[in-house]
Amino acid sequence: MSSSKFPDKAADLSSPAAIPPRERIVSSAADLFRKFGIRGIGVDAIAEAAQTNKMTLYRKFGSxxxxxxxxxxxxxxxxxxxxxxxxxxxxxxxxxxxxxxxxxxxxxxxxxxxxxxxxxxxxxxxxxxxxxxxxxxxxxxxxxxxxxxxxxxxxxxxxxxxxxxxxxxxxxxxxxxxxxxxxxxxxxxxxxxxxxxxxxxxx
Structure with a gap:
């Protein structure tokens, strides 16, 4: 069994999980900021929408x-x-x-x-x-x-x-x-x- 958190999606090049984490995070953050405002959304929600975690988010972006x-x-x-x-x-x-x-x-x-x-x-x-x-x-x-x-x-x-x-x-x-x-x-x-x-x- 694959150890990937998203094994099925990762195998599909058209799925969000096939996009590099940094790109997914930026794209998801932009959509959420636009919808809820900058102050109205936190990093937990961004990480979830980007199908990643806070550790990866903060590794890619310091804040x-x-x-x-x-x-x-x-x-x-x-x-x-x-x-x-x-x-x-x-x-x-x-x-x-x-x-x-x-x-x-x-x-x-x-x-x-x-x-x-x-x-x-x-x-x-x-x-x-x-x-x-x-x-x-x-x-x-x-x-x-x-x-x-x-x-x-x-x-x-x-x-x-x-x-x-x-x-x-x-x-x-x-x-x-x-x-x-x-x-x-x-x-x-x-x-x-x-x-x-x-x-x-x-x-």
Whole structure:
């Protein structure tokens, strides 16, 4: 008899147990943090959901805070991939990249009614010295800077201000979805962005 705690699942490469423990822990923690909040879930529940134990969890991550930062970095990797997609699909056409960025964010608003995981974490963790805040701030700033670069390449009259305005529209739309639902002000996100981009156009 196999000594594995999950012999049947481990034999199935499509089962969660076939995924390396670190990946299972990060994925399970991200789902639970999203569903119950960071303060609302403990490491015991995370370990159980990841089909592992606390000893393994703490061996992979020194603390719950470290695990949280790992889940947020996973989110940044997925969200940051949009820029690779834009450059690949619309090489040399910054205006098309900017238009696709808006469409991408519209899709995310519809698919992620719970809002941005990073922004939610920053709001829940009021202590500005928490290590997660550094992860959130670095990502948000890098996204804004990438957006400003696209705005500049697209010929905006004031790319820095346009990038900041679009970023504010996005963050506001995410909050609106949570407070007012999809029929609230967030439904105007696309046209608000289009009007703003047009206002900064030099053509």
């Amino acid at each position: 719950k805070d470290e695990l949280l930062c790992a889940t947020l970095r996973q989110v940044t990797q997925r969200a940051g991939a949009i820029w690779d997609e834009l450059e690949r699909d619309f090489a040399g056409d910054a205006a098309a990249q900017l238009k696709r960025w808006v469409e991408f964010q519209v899709d995310r608003l519809e698919q992620e009614p719970g809002g941005c995981d990073l922004a939610n974490a920053a709001v829940e963790l009021r202590d500005s010295d928490h290590p997660a805040h550094a992860v959130v701030q670095e990502f948000k700033n890098s996204q804004r800077n990438r957006l400003a670069a696209v705005c500049e390449a697209a010929g905006s009259s004031n790319p820095e201000l346009l990038a900041d305005t679009l970023s504010l529209l996005l963050e506001g739309a995410r909050v609106s979805v949570q407070t007012s639902g999809p029929e609230g002000s967030s439904r105007r996100f696309r046209e608000s962005c289009e009007a703003t981009i047009a206002a900064f156009s030099t053509k």
